[in-house]
Amino acid sequence: MHINPGMRRGFLLTVSLCACLLHSVSAQATLNVFACEPEWAALAKTIGGDRLTVYSATTAMQDPHHIQARPGLIAKARRADLLVCSGAELEVGWLPLLLRKSGNADVRPGQPGNFAAADYVKKYGVPEKLDRRLGDVHAEGNPHIHTSPENILMVAAALHQRITELDPDNTGYYRANYAVFEKNWRQSMQQWQQQAASLRGANIVTHHTYWTYLNEWAGMNVLATLEPVPGVSPSSSHLARLKKQLSQQDIKMIIHVAYVSDRPSQWLAEQTGAPVIALPATVDFQGGQTLSQWFDDVMQRLVGDL
């Protein structure tokens, strides 16, 4: 084959262009983060900015206990450098399967690429002895830890450290982002605490034990849950008991997560006259919401109806 000089020049140009592109790609190589829940996706994004590519396996309108297998999910898990999940068995129904299927050794439990947020906070509801009859109790305690702003702060510190370990080249960048986040979050917490002052001691009923950490943080008094044991739909005898138990009480509100049906809550509202409040379960990460915007929303809904 005859190659004229023009062709050769073109070829060389193409090769060098490709090399340039490859180089710039590798210079901007980002850490792939696979978050099980949107709150951790949002937190990782806040700390990691454009140095992280963040994917959230679930949305705020999904129950993270159960998800359906999608091909993209496995592909994302396979490519992940860091897995950020709640842990405490919240994802026990699907994450072990997904990890086995993805074959990604870097993000297996115990590896630096596996970050379980619940490991970094004090957990409530750790059963003294495990009895399956007590329902959907997690042996490691209540996994919905993101509902307390103090927990977010503790997890943020640990996550910042973990991201830095995995990508030490960008240490300064991560530190700066983290410092900004921490400062802003502490400021917001003061405001939320002021709002929460009016909630202190308020009697409430919740659907599931989803808001345990928020309730503890705000000092609210949970009289009962609509589920007889976590994860089990209310039975008629349980509802009858509730009605009797609560008839003498002054209930400020009935809280449920936006992704569950509000019918049990509405039923109790009719019996007791207390208002029903649907709280967004977590950040709308896919919609571009930040953690503090979400928590602002939660507090406004709680305070607005008191």
Add this chain to the structure above:
Amino acid sequence: MTDGGSMFDGLDISILAPALLAGVIVLTTHIPLGREVLRRGIIFIDLAIAQIAGLGVIVAFQFGWDMHGVEAQVAAVTSALLGAWLLHGIEKKAGVHLEALIGISFVLAATASLLLLANNPHGGEHLKELLVGQILWVDWSQILYAAMISLIVVITWFKYRNKIGNIGFYILFAVSITSSVQLIGVYLVFTSLIVPALAASRYSEKPALMLAFIVGVCGYSSGLMVSAFFDLPSGAVIVWCLAISALLVPVLLSKLFVASAKER
């Protein structure tokens, strides 16, 4: 869903191939069995058998057995066989009310599980694991196990169909449903059983089996691609693609056939 990355992420042969293989394995038994089910008019028998298999596992669980591993499989297959025996008895006696009685067995088995598991969400999760396999989660050991069972069922069916009698059909059916439901879930099992067989029901044995198999493979492969492309749950998408290919494939094939006949 994400920043960065592309929508083609899921379009990865190493993710989709095991799922497609699982589908093909299920089709090899479910197409011939599905034709028989259509012939006998016992459409919902697979749902009933799957539910009875699940009930057996829950009963075993109540007796304190571990729900995983060999014990659960033994409990599932045993109760599926008992269910098959029961339904076989019903078929002989029921006459025109056969389908109604199958439906009733399904509902009774399903609600018996609910009652046994009242107040036990962990048990519920296990039941779900057993009843609703998810096709993307399959691993090679499951595929191997299912392939062996499929092979035995297919050979027995095609070689000894006339000798094993009525009860033989029920036994084969119970065994293959119990295995396939754990692999790909109830919705896909029902669809794989009924839809391809129905699409080819007008034809005689051999062309019908061929056509049904083409419909099935088209449905599974297009379903997996669509679910990868749009990041949707694979099982549900495949069900729809199987239905669509049952409508399209026979038409396309007959057009192709007519065209090539004209050319000759």
